[in-house]
Amino acid sequence: GNSVTQMEGPVTLSEEAFLTINCTYTATGYPSLFWYVQYPGEGLQLLLKATKADDKGSNKGFEATYRKETTSFHLEKGSVQVSDSAVYFCALSDSGYSTLTFGKGTMLLVSP
Amino acid sequence: DARVTQTPRHKVTEMGQEVTMRCQPILGHNTVFWYRQTMMQGLELLAYFRNRAPLDDSGMPKDRFSAEMPDATLATLKIQPSEPRDSAVYFCATIGDTNTEAFFGQGTRLTVV
Numbered sequence: 001g002n003s004v005t006q007m008e009g010p011v012t013l014s015e016e017a018f019l020t021i022n023c024t025y026t027a028t029g030y031p032s033l034f035w036y037v038q039y040p041g042e043g044l045q046l047l048l049k050a051t052k053a054d055d056k057g058s059n060k061g062f063e064a065t066y067r068k069e070t071t072s073f074h075l076e077k078g079s080v081q082v083s084d085s086a087v088y089f090c091a092l093s094d095s096g097y098s099t100l101t102f103g104k105g106t107m108l109l110v111s112p
Numbered sequence: 113d114a115r116v117t118q119t120p121r122h123k124v125t126e127m128g129q130e131v132t133m134r135c136q137p138i139l140g141h142n143t144v145f146w147y148r149q150t151m152m153q154g155l156e157l158l159a160y161f162r163n164r165a166p167l168d169d170s171g172m173p174k175d176r177f178s179a180e181m182p183d184a185t186l187a188t189l190k191i192q193p194s195e196p197r198d199s200a201v202y203f204c205a206t207i208g209d210t211n212t213e214a215f216f217g218q219g220t221r222l223t224v225v
Contacts, residue, residue, distance in 0.1 A: 034213075043116075043203055043216030089155065093214075099168070100145060100205070100214055104154035 002027045006090045006103035013080055013110050021075040021106050023064075023090035031092040033057075033066050033073040038087045038105070047075075047088070080110045114138045118204050118217035125224055130192040133220045135204030136185055143207040144187045145214065146172075146179055150200045158202075161187065194224045 006023045013019060025033065032051045036044040048057030053068035062077045073090060090103040117136040125131055137144050146158040159169035164181040172179065176195070181187045191198055201221050205214040 036216075041218075043218045044205075044214075045216070046213045049213065099157070099160075100207075101157075102147075102155040 002031065002092060002094065002099060002101040004090050004092055004101055004103035006088075006106050008104070009087075009107040011106060011108050013108070015082055015110055015112055016079045017110075019075070019077040019080045019084075019108065021088055021090075021108070023073045023075065023103060025071050025073065025090070025092050027071075027092055027094065027101075029094060031094050033064070034091040034093070035062070035064055035073070035075050036089040036091060036102075038089065040086075044089060080108070082110045082112055084108060085110045114215075116204055116206050116215050116217035118202075118220050120220060121218060122221045123223070125194055125222070127195055127224055128193040129224075130190065131194045131198075131222060131224075133189045133202050133204075133222070135187040135189075135206075135217055137187065137204075137206040138208065138215055139185075141206035141208040141215070142184070144181065145205040145207075146187070146189050147203040147205065148200045149203060149219070155203075158189070191222075194222075196224045198222060199224050 003026045034049045035047040037047045038044045048059040050057040050066035056065045064075045087105045087107045089105045093100045119134045143162045145160040148156045158172045159179040161181050178190045201219045203219045204217045
């Protein structure tokens, strides 16, 4: 079956530091890949997505590239802000969205 | 501003009581997911529907949980009887035919004492 593995947190950084959160997946076929973000007390929101190999998703300074050869979709940001503190979830869906599988989430804490 | 609406936002109940959580999908979204979120297990898929038909509820304890979509504007998740281990945040998420993004509600935080 499908699965997503992401690095455990919390990840603690100072403002303006570089961020990487690793994500690898197992899936049959050609899944779509997503990063969702969850702020305290809220539901998940889509941060970025990529639907085919070598696609790069980007939003709000965050980027992730769909790497089929390494089955990875690592999240990066060049300079984090305090407001980026949240839990980040890597996810995949197969064609037709019959399933949406999430990783366990990585908490990011950014200090001033 | 289209959004998924979940009610109630918070529920505290005693063990053994029935709990019903409701979700109003975004108008026109025909795929509805129910997830449970806990610190230990993360996000677990409980059930999902497409065009109101249940497609997969294998993640749900069948003896006490039930999920239904009585119409296209309402999905329900019911626990009877509730137990302390059911304490979690329950999320509803929906997808439309033309979307590639799942939209989440704000969740129902359930506490069973």
